[in-house]
Amino acid sequence: MGQTITEKIFSQHVGHDVYAGEIVRSPIDMVIGNDITTPISIKAFQDSGAKKLANPEGFCIVLDHFIPAKDIASANQARISRDFAKKHKLPHFFDEKDMGIEHALLPEKGLVVPGDVIIGADSHTCTHGALGAFSTGMGSTDLAFAMITGGNWFKVPESIKVVFSGKPKEFVSGKDLILEVIRMIGVDGALYQTLEFTGDTIEHLSMDDRFSLCNMAIEAGAKSGIVAYDKITEAFLNERDLARKPQIHHSDADASYSKILEIDVAQLEPVIAYPFLPSNGHSVSQAVSDDIKIDQAFIGSCTNGRLSDLKMAAEILKGKKVHEDVRLIVTPGTQRILREANHLGYIDIIVDAGGVVSNPTCGACLGGYMGILGDDEVAISTTNRNFVGRMGSRSSKVYLANSAIAAASAIAGKIISPSKE
Numbered sequence: 001m002g003q004t005i006t007e008k009i010f011s012q013h014v015g016h017d018v019y020a021g022e023i024v025r026s027p028i029d030m031v032i033g034n035d036i037t038t039p040i041s042i043k044a045f046q047d048s049g050a051k052k053l054a055n056p057e058g059f060c061i062v063l064d065h066f067i068p069a070k071d072i073a074s075a076n077q078a079r080i081s082r083d084f085a086k087k088h089k090l091p092h093f094f095d096e097k098d099m100g101i102e103h104a105l106l107p108e109k110g111l112v113v114p115g116d117v118i119i120g121a122d123s124h125t126c127t128h129g130a131l132g133a134f135s136t137g138m139g140s141t142d143l144a145f146a147m148i149t150g151g152n153w154f155k156v157p158e159s160i161k162v163v164f165s166g167k168p169k170e171f172v173s174g175k176d177l178i179l180e181v182i183r184m185i186g187v188d189g190a191l192y193q194t195l196e197f198t199g200d201t202i203e204h205l206s207m208d209d210r211f212s213l214c215n216m217a218i219e220a221g222a223k224s225g226i227v228a229y230d231k232i233t234e235a236f237l238n239e240r241d242l243a244r245k246p247q248i249h250h251s252d253a254d255a256s257y258s259k260i261l262e263i264d265v266a267q268l269e270p271v272i273a274y275p276f277l278p279s280n281g282h283s284v285s286q287a288v289s290d291d292i293k294i295d296q297a298f299i300g301s302c303t304n305g306r307l308s309d310l311k312m313a314a315e316i317l318k319g320k321k322v323h324e325d326v327r328l329i330v331t332p333g334t335q336r337i338l339r340e341a342n343h344l345g346y347i348d349i350i351v352d353a354g355g356v357v358s359n360p361t362c363g364a365c366l367g368g369y370m371g372i373l374g375d376d377e378v379a380i381s382t383t384n385r386n387f388v389g390r391m392g393s394r395s396s397k398v399y400l401a402n403s404a405i406a407a408a409s410a411i412a413g414k415i416i417s418p419s420k421e
Contacts, residue, residue, distance in 0.1 A: 001019070001254070001256075002251070002252030002253065002254035002255040002256070003017070003019065003251070003252055003255055004020070004159040004194070004196060004251045004252075004255045004256070004257070005132065005159075005196060005226055005228055005249045005250060005251045006020075006134055006156065006157060006159055006194045006196070006224070006226060007019055007020060007156060007159075007255070008249040008250075008251075009115055009116075009117060009133070009134045009247075009249055010024055010026055010117070010134065010154065010156050012115065012247060012249070013026045013027050013117055014026055018156050019156065019256075020156050020157060020158040020159070020256070020258075021155065021156065021158070022155070022156050023153060023154070023155050023156075024153070024154055024156060025151055025152070025153050025154075026117050026151055026152065026153075026154055027117065027150055027151045028055075028058065028117050028118070028119055028146050028150065028151050028152060029058055029112075029113075029116040029117055029118060029133075029244065030058050030059075030060060030106070030111060030112055030116060030118045030119075030243075031055075031058060031059045031060070031118075031119055031120070031143055031146045031147060032060050032061075032062065032102055032106065032118065032119070032120030032121070032122070032125060033059075033060070033061045033062070033081070033120070033121055033140075033143060034061070034062050034063065034064055034065055034102055034120075034121070034122055034362075035061075035062075035063040035064065035065050035066060035067055035074070035077050035078050035081060036065045036066070036077065037121030037122060037140045037143070038061050038080070038081045038084075038121070038140070038143075039077050039080040039081065040121075040140035040141070040144075041121060041140045041141070041143040041144040041147060042080055042081070042084050042144075044140065044141050044144035045144045045147050045148060048144070048148055050147070050148045052088070053088055053147055053148075054146075054147065054148060054149055054150030054151075055150045056088060056089070056090060056091060057091060057092075057243070058150070059090065059092065059147060060090075060092035060093070060094075060102075060106065060111060061081050061084075061085055061090060061092070061093050061094070062094045062100065062101075062102035062105055062106070063078050063081060063082075063094065063095040063096075063099075064094075064099070064100065064101045064102050064105075064360065064361060064362050065361065065362045065363060065366070065368060066078075066361075066363060066368055066369065067095060067096060067099070067361065068096055068359065070363065070368065070369040070370075078095065081093075082095065092109075092111060098335060099334065099335045099359060099360045099361075100333060100334030100335060100336070100337075100360050101301070101302045101305060101333045101334065101360050101361070101362055102120065102122065102302070103122075103124055103125065103127035103128065103211070103215065103302035104211075104302055104305060104306060104333030104334050104337070104360075105333070105334050105360075106128065107127075107128065107130075107131060107207075107211070107236075108240075108334055108336060108337075109240070109243075110237070110240035110241050110242040110243055111243045112128045112131060112133055112135070112243075113131060113133065113237065113242050113243065113244050113245075113246045113247075114131050114132035114133055114229045114233065114237075114246040114247060114248055114249075115132065115133060115246055115247025115248065115249060116128070116131075116133040116134070116135070116244070116247075117133070117134050117135075117154075118133055118134065118135035118136070119135075119136060119137070119138045119142065119143065119146060119152065120135075120136075120137055120138070120143075121137065121138060121139060121140045121142070121143045122137055123137040123218045124137065124215050124216075124218060124302050124303075124384065125137040125138075126214055126215065126217045126218050126222065126223075126224045126225050127211050127214050127215040127225075127302060128214070129194075129214040129217070129224050129225045129226035129227065130207065130210035130211045130213065130214040130225075130226075130227050131227075131229075131233060131236075131237075132226065132227065132228055132229040132233060132246075132248065132249065133226070134194075134224055134226065135214075135224055136223050136224045137218065138152070155192070157192055157193050157194045157223045157224065158192075158193045158194070158257070158258040159193060159194040159195075159196045159251075159255075159257050159258065160185075160190050160193050160194070160195055160196065160222075160257060160258055160259045160260075160261060161196050161198060161251075161257040161259070161260045161261070162181060162195055162196065162197050162198065162199075162261045162263065163198050163199040163260065163261065163262045163263070164177060164197065164198070164199035164200075164201035164202065164263050164265050165199050165200055165201060165262070165263070165264055165265060165266070166200070166201060166264055166265045166266025166267070167201070167204050167265070167266060168201065168204055168205075168265050168266070168268065169266070169268070169269070171270055171402070171404045171405070171417075171418050172265070172268055172269070172270055172402075173209050173212065173270075173402045173403075173404070174205055174206075174208070174209030174210060174211070174212035174213040175209075175212045175213075175216075175271075175303065175304055175382065175400075175401070175402040175403075176268060176269075176270050176271045176402055177197075177201070177205075177209075177213055177263070177265065177268070178212065178213045178214075178215075178216040178217070178219075178220075178225075179216070179271035179272075179273050179278065179281050179400065180263060180268060180271050180281060181195065181220060181261065181263070182216065182219050182220045182273070182278050182279045182281065183271065183273075183279055183280075183281030184261065184263075185220055185261065185279075186220070186221075186279045187219060187220060187221055187277055187278060187279045188220075188221040189220050189221060190217070190220040190221050190222035190223075191221040191222075192221070192222075192223050193221075193222055193223060193258060194217075194222060194223060194224045194225070194226055195214075195217045195220065195222045195224070195225045195226070196225075196226050196227075196228075196251065196257075197210075197213055197214070197225065197226070197227045198228070198251075199263075201265045202227060202230070203230070203232070205232070206232065206308060207232060207233070207236045208306040208307070208308040208309070209308075210227050210232075211306065212303050212304055213225065213227065214226065214227065215302055215303045215384060216278065216303060216384050219278040219279075219384060219385065220279075228249070228250050228251070229246070229248045229249075229250070269283040269284050269285060270283070270284040270401065270402055270404070270405055270417070270418075271283065271284070271401075272284055272286075272287040272399050272400065272401050272405070272415060273386055273399065273400035273401075274287075274386075274399060275386050275388075275397040275398060275399065276386060276387055276388050276397075277386065277387070278384065278385060278386060278400060280386075284401075284405060284415070284416075284417050285417070287399070287415040288415065288416055288417060290415075291414060292378065292399065292414055292415045293325075293378065293413060293414045294326055294378045294379060294380050294399075294409055294410075294413065294414060294415065295325065295326060295327065295373070295374075295377040295378050295379065296326065296327045296328075296329065296371070296373060296377060296378075296379040296380075296381075297322075297326055297327070297328045297329070297379065297380050297381075297406045297407070297409055297410035298328075298329050298330075298331070298364055298371055298379055298380070298381040298382065298383065298391075298406065299313050299328075299329070299330045299331070299382050299403050299406050299407065300329070300330060300331025300332065300333070300358075300364065300365070300382065300383075301331065301333075301362065301364070301365040301381075301382060301383040301384065302333065302362065302365075302384070303382060303383060303384045304382035304383075304402065304403050305331055305332055305333035305337070305360070305382075306333050306337060307337050307340055307341060308403075309382065309403035310330065310332060310337065310341040310346045310347075310350070310403075311341075311344070311346060312402075312403045312404045312407065313330065313346070313350060313355075313403050313404075313406070313407040314341075314344075314345070314346035314349040314350060316404060316407040316408050316411070316418055316419070317349055317350060317353040317355070317407050317410070317411065318349050318353075320353055320411050321353055321354050321411070322353050322354035322355060322410045322411060323410065323411060323412060323413030324413075325413050326409075326410050326413050327356070328350070328353070328354060328355035328356065328407075328410040329355070329356055329358060329364060329370070329371045330350050330355050330356070330357045330358070331357075331358045331359075331360060331361060331364060331370070331371075332357070332360055333360055334360050335360060337360075338357070338359075338360065353410075353411075355410070358370050358371075364383070364391060365381075365383040365384070365385070365390075365391070366390070366391075367389065367390055367391045367392050371391065372391065372392040372393075373391045373392030373393055373396035373398070374392065374393055374396065375393045375395050375396070376393070376395045376396065377392070377393065377396045377397075378396065378397045378398075378399070379391060379396065379397070379398050379399065380399050380401055380405065380406050380409045380410075380415055381398050381399065381400060381401070381406065382400070382401065382402060382403050382406050383398070383400065384400070385398075385400075386398035386399065386400050399415060401415070404418035405417070405418055
């Protein structure tokens with residue numbers, strides 16, 4: 001009986017063949033915590049009486065939500081993680097000295113690799129499936145269990161096979177592909193399943209696009225998103241000092257899927273998710289005709305804060321100015337991305353156009369800081385959620401889009417189709 005890539009990953013980890021629906025106890029290759037969730041995990045770890053981590057090399061803490069500290073509470077939260085990291089001599093601890101949004105930073109550092117089982121106390125941990133790994137979000141106490149034992153229990157998920165065909169049009173990105181999937185199946189259409197992304201379109205997607213694609217699998221209710229290893233994955237990994245040797249898996253031709261979803265990407269326009277659900281997708285043509293004026297444009301987050309996003313924004317903004325009624329905020333995913341963007345001239349272009357560039361942070365995305373929306377304000381954002389009050393006031397509205405649309409809309413003062421001319 002054939003297996004999906006997800007079933008093969010778990011089979012290798014537990015030492016025998018397993019299939020969807022089975023409950024298994026699996027070793028975990030990387031446990032990821034952040035400044036919001038890790039203090040809860042640390043308390044559970046300490047309350048259990050545990051004295052040491054089962055796998056220090058496989059535990060990473062990234063302070064990325066409210067760092068540099070926005071207030072006393074966030075400073076104290078960070079202090080808990082810093083003290084724990086120092087006490088246990090954590091080899092993978094990242095704060096202001098080497099900043100980054102966790103789901104951009106770990107792949108950059110080579111800390112997650114194909115074939116891994118990865119968990120994090122953040123729902124967008126599914127991002128790392130772009131590398132051919134099983135990666136999912138879990139609760140803080142689940143993390144504590146993994147910190148103590150080195151593993152955890154999983155129900156092996158069924159898989160939905162998403163077949164993308166055709167070459168994307170200009171300005172159509174991985175963000176648009178996943179927004180289209182969510183539009184089609186809804187926010188619970190893949191509940192506790194893996195979205196396995198396949199088809200000839202994949203060869204046209206950069207790693208940045210694949211990270212965006214897998215990042216928002218959770219917005220369809222999925223347990224994980226995954227893209228099989230190929231030459232693009234290989235090229236990305238060859239530029240890094242990897243924490244482990246990759247384990248390459250591909251789904252069998254006779255693997256069993258709960259559903260097969262086919263999408264003709266060649267016909268797809270950029271997709272805009274209207275408030276107040278990521279599934280409320282509309283074409284950019286519809287958004288243009290709706291004449292949606294904006295107060296803020298945001299480019300960043302674990303979904304779209306990578307170098308290609310800043311490059312696209314700079315190409316559109318070059319020689320132009322942000323609309324007088326709009327704030328443009330750009331948040332690079334990591335310090336390395338920030339430095340490369342600066343070296344390539346992207347930051348100067350963004351600032352010259354009237355944008356502001358912040359440190360790497362998740363703050364704006366979850367309505368924490370560095371980009372809060374006021375009453376009745378409207379934003380076009382490259383983030384991943386647009387629920388009521390997600391980025392600030394409960395009367396504000398967030399439209400989700402790719403980086404090209406966000407940059408173009410910042411210039412126009414309303415949502416428009418992008419143009420580099």
